Each structure stands twice: as structure tokens, then as C-alpha cells.
Amino acid sequence: MTALAFVVICMVGLSATRGFAWGAQGDVLAVRFGADGDRTRVVIDLDKTAQGRVIDAGGEGRVVLALSGVAPGRGLNGGGSGLVRSYQVTSSGGSSRVQLELARGSEIERRFLLPPGDGVSHYRYVVDLKATGTAARASTTPAPRASAPPRRAERPLIVIDAGHGGNDPGASGASAQEKQVTLAAALALKAELEKNGRYRVRLTRTDDRYVDLYRRVSIARQADADLFISLHADAGADPALRGASVYTLSEQGAGRAVREFTRGDNWHRELHLPGRDPSVDRILLDMTQRATQNRSAQFARVLLTHLEGSDHPLLRRSHRDAGLAVLLAPDVPAVLLEMGFITNPEDERLLTDERARRRLMKSVADGIDRYFREPSSPMMAAANSQAAGQP
Template identity: 80%
Template sequence: LDLARGAEIERRFLLPPGDGVSHYRYVIDLKATGAAAAVAAGAPPRREQARREKPLIVIDAGHGGRDPGAQGVHAQEKAVTLAAARDLKAAIERTGRYRVRLTRDSDVYVIHGRRVQIARDAGADLFISLHADAGTDPALRGASVYTLSEQGAGRAVREYTRGDDWQRDLRLPGRDPSVDRILLDMTQRATQNRSAQFARVLLTHLEGDSHPLLRRSHRDAGLAVLLAPDVPAILLEMGFITNPEDERVLTDERARRRLMRSVAEGIDRYFREPSAPVMVAGEVAGGG
């Protein structure tokens, strides 16, 4: 193994066939023991260079253009998400600690795959897609957060390993497909864990700011915008555009900016305290 830093084997174990893999896998966990090796004296690897910069957050305003999204009494979802994305960008940039990019900054349609690719191409540290929920019961209100489900994770692996150059696209060694598949699985699992951690932090801040949440506020799904295996991602349903109170919050500039400030505070805590334990009332591990 060629390592950028000194390390020792902390543990090693065998994984039996499962999760779509038909063979046994030998796993080695390495523990860092020293400073960077001499090989790192030259130009640092690309990933290390990226980590020296301010974290990059990509904000995705859901829908747009020919896709209006859900319809409220006074507004369309595509307009609400774009306004919220601009507010969130401004709130994050005021901290001076992050770089921010929008997947769209006007009323245009961007396909789901392109939204994810924008984040991956830019080396994003976090991807957040903003949406407004809808329901047949106008009394239903509250925010919720989606992260990638196990079924969605399997779909992502199938999609990203479909082409001939998938190892290069995912910046894997490319010498052994079996090893690369293991590395992809590990990368995706770490990404899912970080996504879930951010979801919990974000919901804690929304709840602390007295923003109403659905009873089951942390959900999982195989949504297209959550499929990147190497970028932590969540989809935030900011509220129900079909509920009068939620629609008022999403269309009132002052109320919407307050909501986005809470989201920005959640993002800031996630990066400043990545291991902070949080608990959200009504949270569940699974969903649909």
C-alpha cells in the first residue's frame, strides 16, 4: 500500500458475500501513526489541496423552468426554492467560512443528474437540495429531511459502475475492479453516514428555532439528487406549500430568511463540530 502518511494495521477481517457482491472481501483498517511521508514533499494530492480551501457547499433550488413543482395558493414551488437558495447562499457567505455555488440562479430547468454532477465536478463538501412539500390535506405542515436509502445506495452503485471508466470517474486506482468496488462501497458508506449526521444536526437547529417539523422528520429515499457516492447530500422539504402557514413562511421574505439562517447555522455546526451528538424528536432510522 502506498500511503501519504505513516500508518499501522489496526484490525483486519473477512466480509462474507452480500450486498450484491458474490465473493468474500478482506478488509484492512489502517490507523495513522505519523506525519506525512517524504513522497508528500512535492505537490499535495488533489483531495488534500481541496481540504485546505474553505468547504464548498452546493445549493440546489428544486424544479425550475418547465418544471414548476408543487402549486400553492399564491406561489409555485420552483419560485420558492430559488428564493430560498439565494437567501441561504447569502446567509452562508456572511460567515466568511465557506464557498457556495448554486445549481441554478434563474428560472431554468436542470436535469437531476446534472445537478448532482455539478456538485461532484466542483469537489463539493456538501450538497443540499431545497424543495417544498405538497399534500391533499391542507392542515398538514412541517419540514422534513431526506437522506439516501439502502435501496438508493444499491441503485447508485449500479449506475456509477455501468460505464467503462467508472473507476477513473470516481478517482479510484483502476488496477483491480474488485478492489475498486470495495473502495466504492466504503466511500459510499462514509458518505451516507456524513449525510445522516448532517440531517440530524440540521433538524436539531430547525426544531430549536421553533420551525414546525413533520412527526417523522428524518426520512430516506432513493431520490436522484441524493445518489452521489462521494458527496454528502440531503433533500430539505422546507414545509408544505399546500398549507397556508407554511406557504406564508416560504413566500414572506423575512420569515423565509429566518428559516434559511437556521439552515446556515446547522451547516456551520456540521462543519465546526462534525461529531456532535444530536437528537431530534420524532426521528426514525428508516422511511420511504
């Protein structure tokens, strides 16, 4: 299940009736919600700018905000979504008071005001909530049941990308080229993953050919991949420099990804978003991107733990981030693994020796196993939701 599918399934209709109502008059136009696991985004649509002040940050089972300079009209109220059980907008002096009754213990992660833009003609006050793991106080307001991701019938799909290829040899060592060792490693990892029958595996290339970087991303997205791992060999001017590292998408790269995927008119269709409200779709895309980054970082940490446990040499700062093209998919968790420095004699020996390479890929496969077994993984979350009897 891709991150986008997971987010859309967990949504409780940003533009539907639950958690969404338009005021008949006044400056507070609407309250909308988007839920993604342990986080919920609250969007308050405003007819004009406002300053927000926190009255209650969640300690008593509710979050209360005062929005100065905007009137609530006849007010709004209704059921929430995710971490929010219900909401109410009332008048408080010259301000609007927004009260969110919490379904779980939560706190404000961040809040900010968005001016009109990106096709939206009004202001939006955004509040991001995150779960704290504590129980919310009892409430007399019944909580709407949230949708849960269904158990995925298929085995997880892993897309393995052998870096470079064809007329792009990549870095060169004393006796090998990067494109050769990445393909050999990809084939070894595929064989390792297919041993236990728990995964479906696809390669972006199976021979010495060049595949466009964006095509590699498209292969993973079109296949509805659960994980994308791009294999590379590093290079450095200092031949003593050695060790593996793992890259995940940087914040700057995440912004680039959003720009790439919203460039055309039909981006919401490609990402399977509702398409009825551009501002809602942008919120969904932002949530999807964030969920994907979180899962990518989660896998990177697990992978590095297994590499370190196998005594494979690591760079001193082994978890890095960058805006690399192969990491740009907003809905597929992805990492780029630099397996070592091909310009270092010891690392080159490990990368070109079949047995050493097989041991390395066994560690990577073990990391993948651990990632999909963790309670916070999308597969385990879906299974646990069904086991708990959620719809």
C-alpha cells in the same frame, strides 16, 4: 474535501505491498485492507468457498477467525491498515486461522462471503471492523503509520440546489409555485452563508430555468463540493399537513447509485480510483458510499436540531430516506430539505414571506456551521490529524 478523496487519502494501498500479499500456494490467496476513519474492511481472497467462525472478537486486542475447508499454504503475514496493526494466516487443523492484531479497540461489525462475480473469479471473505473507543492491548508488533488527510486550504464548498424550475414548476399552493420559493430560499441561504466568509457557495440555478436532475449532481461532483443541499417544498392532499423534513439516501438508493456509477467502462476514472483491480475498486466505492451516507446522516441530524430549535414546524417523522436522484452522488454528502408544505396555508405563508424565509435559511446556515465544526466532520478530522502530528 469529498468523501471519495477522504477515503482514497486514508487508504493504505489495497493493492500495494502493505497489507497485501499473495500466497504462493494454498486456498487463501491474499489479505487486503481498506481503512476509512473508524472502520476498516478486511478482504480475504479465497480459491474456494469457506465457512468462517469467530474465535476471538477483539476483546483481547486481536480478532481471530477460523476459515474451514481452505488451506493457508505457507501462510501469509504482514502489516495491516487502519484498525489492524498486523495480520497472520496459519494452519489450524483442517482450517486456516486468520489473526488480526488491532491497533485500536475494535469489534466485528459484520462479516460475509462473496461468491465470484462482477469480474472477480474467486471468493472473498469480508470482515468489517469498527472502532469501540477503547484502547487495544499492548503489542510487540510495530504499527505502520497511517496516512492522514491534509488540512484543506480552501474554504468548504457548499452547493445549493433550488428544486424544479423552468417548465417544471413543482408543487403549487394558493398563491405560489414550488420553483419560486426554492429559488428565493436558495438565494437567501447563499447570502447568509457568504456573510461570515467561511464558505464558498455555488447554486445549481440562479434563475427560472430547468436543470436536469443528474446535471445537478454533476455540478456538485465536478466542483468537488463538501456538501450538497437540495431545497424543496412539499405537497399533500390534506391541507392541514405541515412541517419540514430532511431526506438522506436510502440503502436501496445507495445500491442504485453504485449501479449508476459502474455502468460504463471508465467509472473508476470518473471516481478517481486506481483501476488496476476491479474488486479493489468496488471495495473502495463501497467504502466511499458508506462514508458519504454517514456524513449525510450526520448533517441531517444537525440540521433538524437547528430547525427544531428555531421553532420551525417539523413533520412528526422528520428524518426520512429515499432513493432520490439528487442524493445519488457516492462522494458528496447530500440532503434534500422539504422546507414545509406549500399546500398548507401557514407553511405557504412562511415560505413566501421574505423575513420568515430568511429566518429559516439562517437556521439552515447555523446547521451547516455546526456540521463543519463537529470533531467528526471531514474538515475538523483533517485539522485534528495535523495538530496531532500525523503525516
